[in-house]
Amino acid sequence: MHIELKRGSSTKLYVQIALTLADRIRSGLIEPGARLPSVRKMTTDLGVSLVTVSKAYAELEAIQLITCSQGKGCYVRGAQELEKSEDMERTHRIQAKNESSTPWNWQMALVDYLPRAQLWRHFDASPQVRYELHMSAIQPELLPTREIIDSAYRLSSDLPERMAAYGSFQGDRELRQTFSGHFAERGLRVMPERMLITSGAQQGIDLVARTFVGPGDVVYMEAPSYTGAIDVFTSRGAKIITVPMDDDGMRIDLLTRLCDTYPPKLIYTIPTFHNPTGITMSAKRRAQLLNLAQSYHCLILEDDPFADLYFRDPPPASIKSMDGTGHVIYIKSFSKVLSPGCRVACAVADGSVLTRLVAAKSTADLGSPLLTQKALQSFIQHQYSAYTARLRDELYSRLLAASTVLEEHGSPGMYWTLPDGGLNLWLQLPDGLDMRELHRQSLAAGVSFLPGSACYVGETDTASLRICFTVTNQELLCEGLRVLCRVIKNITPQQGGATADRLPLI
Amino acid sequence: MHIELKRGSSTKLYVQIALTLADRIRSGLIEPGARLPSVRKMTTDLGVSLVTVSKAYAELEAIQLITCSQGKGCYVRGAQELEKSEDMERTHRIQAKNESSTPWNWQMALVDYLPRAQLWRHFDASPQVRYELHMSAIQPELLPTREIIDSAYRLSSDLPERMAAYGSFQGDRELRQTFSGHFAERGLRVMPERMLITSGAQQGIDLVARTFVGPGDVVYMEAPSYTGAIDVFTSRGAKIITVPMDDDGMRIDLLTRLCDTYPPKLIYTIPTFHNPTGITMSAKRRAQLLNLAQSYHCLILEDDPFADLYFRDPPPASIKSMDGTGHVIYIKSFSKVLSPGCRVACAVADGSVLTRLVAAKSTADLGSPLLTQKALQSFIQHQYSAYTARLRDELYSRLLAASTVLEEHGSPGMYWTLPDGGLNLWLQLPDGLDMRELHRQSLAAGVSFLPGSACYVGETDTASLRICFTVTNQELLCEGLRVLCRVIKNITPQQGGATADRLPLI
Known part of the structure; x- marks a missing residue:
């Protein structure tokens, strides 16, 4: 595996390696279950010391993106595995076996120039749900x-x-x-x-x-x-x-x-x-x-x-x-x-x-x-002018409906400002909320949203999210928001940030 | 102006500068009549010596891409100017005046990452002619x-x-x-x-x-x-x-x-x-x-x-x-x-x-x-299979028609091989033919073709060209080829390559 390292940068080499790998894992370019190159292999590939690679892997393990075990190597964790970590070893054994038998293992070593693909991760690879609020778009029925x-x-x-x-x-x-x-x-x-x-x-x-x-x-x-x-x-x-x-x-x-x-x-x-x-x-x-x-x-x-x-x-x-x-x-x-x-x-x-x-x-x-x-x-x-005039009224009424639901069901510590136009509503959530857990539970309950982190360069953990109030019909919008509010209430703010990033994600 | 220089490369710095500028001028990214930055300005911009920039400009002048005069600076030549160089000074004076009055002069200094745009040059910026043989495409009337x-x-x-x-x-x-x-x-x-x-x-x-x-x-x-x-x-x-x-x-x-x-x-x-x-x-x-x-x-x-x-x-x-x-x-x-x-x-x-x-x-x-x-x-x-079966027959008959015209009207030293499929015919012309002059005269006579140089990485002068035998109807194709053959006959191979590239275009 190749990673573009900036030597002489104020960011330490092990942090650069960890950041890049974290990004690839989060964007799905390195898939759950994939085995990372061995520390020794990585050392040779990147021309750095064993200590540097080991520290990078340790960071990734600390933020629970990968899991390493003596003699077996390091594997990318998946959402599933986080839940039932007892099965992890078995899963890994199966995956490692499957992997070694595929003929395109060589591709792991193929350098690419694709450092970030959050768009792809959140919009194409995301699961189908009942209340789709993540996509910034207008309900197809409203379009001409x-x-x-x-x-x-x-x-x-x-x-x-x-x-x-x-x-x-x-x-x-x-x-x-x-x-x-x-x-x-x-x-x-x-x-x-x-x-x-x-x-x-x-x-x-x-x-x-x-x-x-x-x-x-x-x-x-x-x-x-x-x-x-x-x-x-x-x-x-x-x-x-x-x-x-x-x-x-x-x-x-x-x-x-x-x-x-x-x-x-x-x-x-x-x-x-x-x-x-x-x-x-x-x-x-x-x-x-x-x-x-x-x-x-x-x-x-x-x-x-x-x-x-x-x-x-x-x-x-x-x-x-x-x-x-x-x-x-x-x-x-x-x-x-x-x-x-x-x-x-x-x-x-x-x-x-x-x-x-x-x-x-x-x-x-x-x-x-x-x-x-x-x-x-x-x-x-x-027809554009007449069409947008009608559309504006309709979109505005949806925003007001969304606002009513949020006022009624929102938790303390949630806040938002009604926009004067557009399709999106930005929600600030109580500090310290475990956003990954919220996203997981929300999808499980049938509601998609765009995690705020996808809107930041370093994908910093941030207690915020974007919903689109115009992509589903008003009934589904309001139902979906009620479900989302319930999920938010059920997640207790975490103490000390056990799974939060320790890496200085700019 | 910024040019990405590879220091320590086996290609000398002045050659790198000349090659880059030549490429931008030929692709039309630096337009005819544009004034190049002064030698002193370029020296500062690129962090090289006065001699290096002077040598680069001298090379460009030698291959007649630019024209320099004491105290007035260096200007990109245009096809027009090459013809009537007596008017050149006047033209430049006018253009220089026009230029200094446009508000986007600052853009000249804006670095870009677009080193080559031959596609754009030959296919979008090319003039409309009666016999369009440069574009590799199928005559619209044949398409479903x-x-x-x-x-x-x-x-x-x-x-x-x-x-x-x-x-x-x-x-x-x-x-x-x-x-x-x-x-x-x-x-x-x-x-x-x-x-x-x-x-x-x-x-x-x-x-x-x-x-x-x-x-x-x-x-x-x-x-x-x-x-x-x-x-x-x-x-x-x-x-x-x-x-x-x-x-x-x-x-x-x-x-x-x-x-x-x-x-x-x-x-x-x-x-x-x-x-x-x-x-x-x-x-x-x-x-x-x-x-x-x-x-x-x-x-x-x-x-x-x-x-x-x-x-x-x-x-x-x-x-x-x-x-x-x-x-x-x-x-x-x-x-x-x-x-x-x-x-x-x-x-x-x-x-x-x-x-x-x-x-x-x-x-x-x-x-x-x-x-x-x-x-x-x-x-x-x-419908695809039946359609392509018919299309193949039609395209083949055009190729045969084109071949007949070339055999009858082609000059000695021209040769080609009939392809077993596709849309293109590649013509080799007598060595030493002035391709720029041929292209100019051919366009003037109403026939477009793709100069062979556009198909080489360094845009080396090469006595070859591509025509497409499927883009016009058969009558226009044959007429156009006859005109092209006549133009080729009228151009005498040049002696010693007065306007040929002296630069080692890879």
């Missing part, structure tokens, strides 16, 4: 899928030859023209030439990272932040520095001070109805942030999936709308609001920053499918 | 677009809620089930669990690279090879080593000797109807290649877009079909054969190699759109 399918059919039937050709890497020209009008209504004047269609905001973030962020580059983001963005910047080897938030969004005063010491390459922000907290950055802070970027000649990546989903007043103008110097890359996703199945987002950028993103898009996938682009075009042009 | 659109509509109308949800990161289960039957007919037995749906083969290659290839990792590939794959591996910082081919494909004997010195991390190959040469690797070599990968514990990336487009006998079985140890990642694209507008390909892999690719896919874009996956499912299940 029928209209979108019909309009895709109409447009593509009229132009079958065009559908058969490779599209432009930059995205369909007519769709970009449509977006131009759409953005203008929202105070952002932008010509189609300045846009790039991406496969969802996730790909937009990924393209920006692969183009502009490399090993050691400093990326600032809010803490907590969007899991998928953390995965992306981590995989590029960025030095990620997180900035706390208050009710007005990212603390620009703290950011400014940090920038003096660590000049930024890129600042990633979700200024409007922030994911996961729901906080909106004030207009004043937006201007300050742009100013800062101009001083430091760095980029701002403004991720804006929720701006049209406000419950009272429209949010402040986007940072991009104030940007006359090409410092802001703006990404607006239409996946969540219109059609997760179509995966369409639009990035707006200027000058060579845009050119370079288009070139990166060509390397990544030769351009997004034309069919899905055509599918959204007509709807956005003609 | 109507049927695909209809089946997408039927399937999605039946399941609007499903279309509204996020799909699985790994790809639609039913489509993977369909692929399972499809592959079985071709001697590849694979369960849906071992597949990952990607947005075209391009994304598949990109996912493999971002997961398993990092700076300095050794990647082998055929020379020449697919432009898009070269872009991808270059952008990962791989050490790319190319292996010559003969009539049986990649020279495994040479590869074996190279591997002794540079152990491989990954071997990329297009064994069937290779792009651009059309060569098919023999069954014996396929087995040898697999053997080699097993000895070196490295991965093979088998890119297989054309296997169903054979003109006489079906090609040898895929390397993946012989792989019992999980060394091969197999990617089959359905983009070219069925629908470039849908961008669907299927990757097949085993063990943790697959798991890691799925995790990378989640980070890249959360999974491919469901709509396009559904669009292909029914067609592949029911």
Whole structure:
């Protein structure tokens, strides 16, 4: 097994090894039951001392991620095994036997560049449950899928030859023209030439990272932040520095001070109805942030999936709308609001920053499918405004319903702020709550949520979680929340943090 | 401007600087008319001596990529300027003025990680011409677009809620089930669990690279090879080593000797109807290649877009079909054969190699759109075999027509081999032909082609080009080829290579 070690770093080598392994185990890239390389093998692979590897393994054992026994080696524990540890040895013996007989054991030694995959862990590998509150999405029945399918059919039937050709890497020209009008209504004047269609905001973030962020580059983001963005910047080897938030969004005063010491390459922000907290950055802070970027000649990546989903007043103008110097890359996703199945987002950028993103898009996938682009075009042009107006009312009523349940059934020490828009509600829980146990019991009771730790760079234990109040119907939402509140009540805050991380997870 | 310099490399620093700048200029990332940073500024930025930068700029001037004048600085030349160099000074004065007034001058200093974008340069930024022979694709009128659109509509109308949800990161289960039957007919037995749906083969290659290839990792590939794959591996910082081919494909004997010195991390190959040469690797070599990968514990990336487009006998079985140890990642694209507008390909892999690719896919874009996956499912299940049988006949007759034109109008010194399948024809031209001039004149006469240099890692000047004989109708194809032959005749081989590269482009 290979681990990228930073020698001369202030983080000790054994901690670096333990952190990396912990991350791979938690994200599921090293599976429960897998046998870790022997201490001796690891020593040779990494060119470190026996003591270093032994200390790393001891740390992992102390936080109960692995279990070691003399002569048998170290194995990754699973949720199951934690419960019935008496069976552990037997299980391991079986698994070790199965393992040695598979022909792809050699793959364990294959180095990869995938240090974090929380997105995959929480959203694809998660079990099916009755009350799905972990996924930030809109209940399918509320989406205009029928209209979108019909309009895709109409447009593509009229132009079958065009559908058969490779599209432009930059995205369909007519769709970009449509977006131009759409953005203008929202105070952002932008010509189609300045846009790039991406496969969802996730790909937009990924393209920006692969183009502009490399090993050691400093990326600032809010803490907590969007899991998928953390995965992306981590995989590029960025030095990620997180900035706390208050009710007005990212603390620009703290950011400014940090920038003096660590000049930024890129600042990633979700200024409007922030994911996961729901906080909106004030207009004043937006201007300050742009100013800062101009001083430091760095980029701002403004991720804006929720701006049209406000419950009272429209949010402040986007940072991009104030940007006359090409410092802001703006990404607006239409996946969540219109059609997760179509995966369409639009990035707006200027000058060579845009050119370079288009070139990166060509390397990544030769351009997004034309069919899905055509599918959204007509709807956005003609029906989007009326649709979002209705949607806002519906989503807001769900938020109020969720709030009522929480007020009635929530435990003391739980608190939350109702967001002014978006799909997510961020819950702070009593300090010291065993979040792993809560997650396990909650899933067992049929309720999924996103553990707060997935929204932090170091996956620090944090007594918080995100639920989405728009993904199930209102009845299931309220039932699910009642079940969740009951599970939370039943978990007593732990003493001294027996299973909590001892590792300094940044 | 920042350039990643490898100090202590056997390539001198000034050559590294010149090569990087040449690449950015040729790919269009630094645009014609742009002013390069001053020698003094570059010296500071890169931490090298004045002499080093001066020598690099002198090299670029010698190969006529830039033009420098005392006191005014160095500017990137454009095609236009090469023609009328008397206007050059005036042009520069205007451009310099325009430039200093744009607000995004600061972007010049923004480091990126995009060292090569030939794909973008040749396929998106290329001008519209009457005879488009550069793009490897099938004439839209031959594709079953109507049927695909209809089946997408039927399937999605039946399941609007499903279309509204996020799909699985790994790809639609039913489509993977369909692929399972499809592959079985071709001697590849694979369960849906071992597949990952990607947005075209391009994304598949990109996912493999971002997961398993990092700076300095050794990647082998055929020379020449697919432009898009070269872009991808270059952008990962791989050490790319190319292996010559003969009539049986990649020279495994040479590869074996190279591997002794540079152990491989990954071997990329297009064994069937290779792009651009059309060569098919023999069954014996396929087995040898697999053997080699097993000895070196490295991965093979088998890119297989054309296997169903054979003109006489079906090609040898895929390397993946012989792989019992999980060394091969197999990617089959359905983009070219069925629908470039849908961008669907299927990757097949085993063990943790697959798991890691799925995790990378989640980070890249959360999974491919469901709509396009559904669009292909029914067609592949029911109509694919009959469709490809008809298509093969049609494509073969075009190849024969193209061959007739070339035999009649080709110049002495031009030679080519008719491929047994696929879409591409590789033409070798008389040595010493000025390829840049040919490309320019050919485009001016309305014929596009892919210059051979785009298929080589170092973009070496090479007297070869690729045309696609399936992208226009037969009449345009023959007309276009006649025009191309005439242009080739009119270009006299150059003496001593006045504008040829002097740089040791690997």
